[in-house]
Amino acid sequence: MAGLKNLKKTRRIQVFAVAAVALALSTGMIGYAMRDGINLxxxxxxxxxxxxxxxxxxxxxxxxxxxxxxxxxxxxxxxxxxxxxxxxxxxxxxxxxxxxxxxxxxxxxxxxxxxxxxxxxxxxxxxxxxxxxxxxxxxxxxxxxxxxxx
CATH class of the missing domain: 2.40.50.140 (Nucleic acid-binding proteins)
Incomplete structure (x- = not known):
């Protein structure tokens, strides 16, 4: 039972880490794409x-x-x-x-x-x-x- 809780906790941390990396990557790509689109x-x-x-x-x-x-x-x-x-x-x-x-x-x-x-x-x-x-x-x-x- 304790092993199952640790597995769920580890899986949650992995999902959160992958989501954070995906969010950071997509934000960076959007910023890179918009760099020439902003005309002051x-x-x-x-x-x-x-x-x-x-x-x-x-x-x-x-x-x-x-x-x-x-x-x-x-x-x-x-x-x-x-x-x-x-x-x-x-x-x-x-x-x-x-x-x-x-x-x-x-x-x-x-x-x-x-x-x-x-x-x-x-x-x-x-x-x-x-x-x-x-x-x-x-x-x-x-x-x-x-x-x-x-």
Whole structure:
């Protein structure tokens, strides 16, 4: 009878140990898989103050600076993004959203290459009054944000 209790206790410890190892392994695999899926938001001031690592993918947001939007051959576009304090040059190859324009809020996903933000995706506001929360907050910090006229 005592041997049976010890066997059950040993079996329980083994099952618990295997479950703990499986949980740790699955947590590690999920973390490894998500490492590139998390894109931090930065405004131009943060990018200038703390430059990102080479090849780091992040989201850059701000206003498209007036007079900087240049459409090149095909779908190549260059412009600058500002938060009122700092400005970052941006290059993008692709189709821009319909409401994308100068003095409009935008968020781009990409990485810095030689001091220029190379965007792989550009998001713009979806109507005349909307501005992404992150962009609005960074513009309020620098005193550039103006309330929309009703």
């Amino acid at each position: 938001y930065r405004d131009p001031s943060k990018v200038k103050a703390e430059p990102p690592r080479e090849g780091e993918i992040f989201r850059l947001g701000g206003l498209v600076e007036d007079g900087t939007l240049v459409r090149g051959e095909g779908t190549h576009v260059t412009f600058s993004v500002t938060d009122g304090a700092e400005t970052i040059p941006v290059t993008f190859e692709g189709v821009l959203p319909d409401l994308f324009g100068e003095n409009q809020g935008m968020i781009g996903t990409g990485s810095m290459v030689g001091g220029t933000f190379v965007a792989t995706e550009i998001l713009a506001k979806h109507d005349e009054t909307y501005m992404p929360k992150e962009v609005m907050d960074s513009l309020k910090e620098t005193g550039v944000y103006k309330e929309p006229e009703s």
